[in-house]
Amino acid sequence: MLIELGHFALILAFGIAIVQMIVPMVGAHRGNAAWMALAEPAATVQFLLTGFAFAVLTWAFVTSDFSLQLVYLNSHTDKPMIYKITGVWGNHEGSMLLWMLILTLFGACAAWFGDGLPTRLRARVLSVQASIAVAFFAFVLFTSNPFVRLEVPPLNGRDLNPLLQDPGLAFHPPFLYLGYVGLSMSFSFAIAALIEGRVDAAWGRWVRPWTLAAWMFLTIGIALGSWWAYYELGWGGFWFWDPVENASFMPWLIAAALLHSAIVVEKREALKSWTILLAILAFGFSLLGAFIVRSGVLTSVHAFANDPARGMLILIILAVFLGGALTLFAFRAGKLEAKGVFSTVSRESGLILNNILLSVSCFVVFIGTIWPLVAEMLFDRTLSVGPPFFDAAFTPFMVAIAIALPFGSMLAWKRGTFERATKALAGWFVLAIACAALAYAIQSGNSALGPIGVALGVWVVGGALADLWIRSGRDTVVERLRRIARLPRADWGKATAHIGMGVTIFGIAAMTAWQQEDIRVADVGERWSVGQFEFQLDGVNQLQGPNYLTTMADISVWRGDRQVGDLHPEKRFYPVANMPTTEAAIINGVLRDIYVVVGDPQENGGWAVRIYLKPFANWIWGGAMLMALGGCFSLSDRRLRVGASSAKRSAKAVPAE
Amino acid sequence: MKRLLIIVMLLASPLWAVEPSEMLDDPVLEDRARALSQGLRCPVCRNESIDESNAILAKELRIVLRERISDGDTDRQAVDFLVARYGEYVLLRPDARGANLILWLAAPALFLIALGIGWSTIRTKRAAPAGLSDEEKAELEKILRS
Secondary structure, three states, X not given: OHHHHHHHHHHHHHHHHHHHHHXXXXXXXXXXXXXXXOHHHHHHHHHHHHHHHHHHHHHHHHOOOOOEHHHHHHOOOOOOHHHHHHHHHOOHHHHHHHHHHHHHHHHHHHHHHHHHOOHHHHHHHHHHHHHHHHHHHHHHHHHOOOOOEOOOOOOOOOOOOHHHOOHHHHHHHHHHHHHHHHHHHHHHHHHHHHHHOOOOHHHHHHHHHHHHHHHHHHHHHHHHHHHHHHHHOOOOOOOOOOHHHHHHHHHHHHHHHHHHHXXXXXXXXXXXXXXXXXXXXXXXXHHHHHHHHHHOOOOOOOOOOOOHHXXXXXXXXXXXXXXXXXXXXXXXXXXXXXXXXXXOOOHHHHHHHHHHHHHHHHHHHHHHHHHHHHHHHHOOOOOOOOHHHHHHHHHHHHHHHHHHHHXXXXXXXXXXXXXXXXXXXXXXXHHHHHHHHHHHHHOOOOOOHHHHHHHHHHHHHHHHHHHHHHOOOOOOHHHHHHHHHHOOHHHHHHHHHHHHHHHHHHHHHHHHHHOEEXXXXXXXXXXXXXXXXXXXXXXXXXXXXXXXXXXXEEEEEEEOOXXXXXXXXXXXXXXXXXXXXXXXXXXXXOOEEEEEEEEEEOOOOOEEEEEEEEEOHHHHHHHHHHHHHHHHHHHOOHHHHHHHHHHHHHHHHOOOO | OHHHHHHHHHHHOOOOOOOHHHOOOOXXXXXXXXXXXXXXXXXXXXXXXXXXXXXXXXXXXXHHHHHHHHOOOOHHHHHHHHHHHHOHHHEOOOOOOOOHHHHHHHHHHHHHHHHHHHHHHHHHHHHOOOOOOHHHHHHHHHHHHO
């Protein structure tokens, strides 16, 4: 009964979304206030209904209601409670329902917090948002219905894929979807602005927080996913250039570009059409991501149940929204005359370079991801595009961004000089080179990757610090520090996010260049050394977990006579899913991770053991978290908290363009 | 019963990426083999290199690769040997020949075009009648301050 109520709620939400798509848009066109006002309660009700449907599905998973096909296929009574709950979105249908929940949540948020928006713009934004919801409600109800019942409920379920039985599943997909779907708000704002034919500073200010929030969530989601892969897949890679990873990385890159160009719209009323285009593309890449993950046209390690029919429908959604938006853009972009003028050396030019580099690097990822498909269809060549291509083609653009970033971020708006930036950065430049030289001298082997990464990391972090420092004016050190502490939070956000970028660059380069690996057969009691550590295999035990069997090794780690830790890497076997997994054991550290994996017993006795020392591994995700934290700071800036409503008053006076 | 379970478990356990028994004694050759195998795709897996893969075929290819290298093949010859048998599908770094030139050159080309567009945007901005009217300036001030 409850299940059916959930199903009905979903159908009802679909109907409301259709109404919300049409009525406010017509109302905005005719200037009918009542019709426009319909959008807000509709958005709220849509969200509540979807929330109810989601709660019902969660309840079915929690109580192991195997009369529901989805629960039967993806759950088991022995599964720990947390995985029963996270299992709701550990499958295609459930994850689509989560997607809908977040989509309607964003729509509702625009209704709840959109008081400062002009009525007409708000009605149009909510209407466009509802049109996206309509497409996806149709997709869920017609191709991926989570509420399908089984005629004869089985006694027990088939369990969740063991790789997904991990706390990572609790956080990674929700954050990722908050990011993907959050970009739909930027898209809706862009379309509404195109329909209105007007983009001004106030518009830039309304779009920025949504984009910033989406980008932050995407950053956290991607970092969590990368970290999850790092400890779960058993050999300590953190990024595989897999199509599904790329699917999340492309919108991230475009959203990062969008964030920066929206600043130009907000502060200088320039780069308007460019910003609109980025907003369209950012959500377009989100949809492309959904297509890649759910259609299975590209083989990936972590695609969901693949179904060509579903893929086809998403492709149609993608074509309609992206095609429609771009057509509208082509007709209307000319009306978006920019006002701000700026000289060649200025913050605006710096941000144009940022936009170009981010967009082109996104294009590298894009073409690398779809090339196997294109080559097969057009040139009849079956080929692969893997990490070596992306490393070679993508890295130069990131290096260019890192080199340009400190300069660009320090230039003045409208008309800047290189001298100011050069003077402030000279010290950091010397330090960066010195650090690189030091790294080169210390490291064994003569790979250039490590030293270059060190130099870029120091350069970017130093640039962010120098930017804060230069803004504190001329005074005593204490007074300047006091002023820095009082800078607007947006400035802190900028500095923090840029420092995070530097930290991540450093982490990636250091870990890739200097990781040590040791693969060997070890007997119980044997002791061997890797780097400055010694490892001893103390024993191997067979144990039983809640829904798996495990072979757990006991390995002690020593540094000289001091024991650093005790590691218990496992090989698990999940009988219901009939699937083995490896569970690495890791000692996380600021300077290095010690990463241990146990393998098979060998014919002549002993166990295969793999040990990695991964220097600065945590800096990769730490940097990403700093980037997200920077987003938080910016989002909490006074200007965005209180700015919207006061901007409304001034927006009326801005002449239509 | 427990014993039986353990046996079942061992039977079902995956083969392991690079195994100690496969590795060559000569560290220089082994390093070369590792580097090469990271650039070769396992033909039966979902987007994994033979270096990472647990599949039986990947293991066999790792061994074949090491045999070729031990027999004195150059890197190129060893890779070509596998490409001749499994097609260019196994190359994770597609070669820059024929249509693949598009793949390799599209991004740099787009970068140059984008730079051109960016540069012309900056030039037109510069050429545009400079400055705002006083009224506009006051308006902008108000917006920026709020």
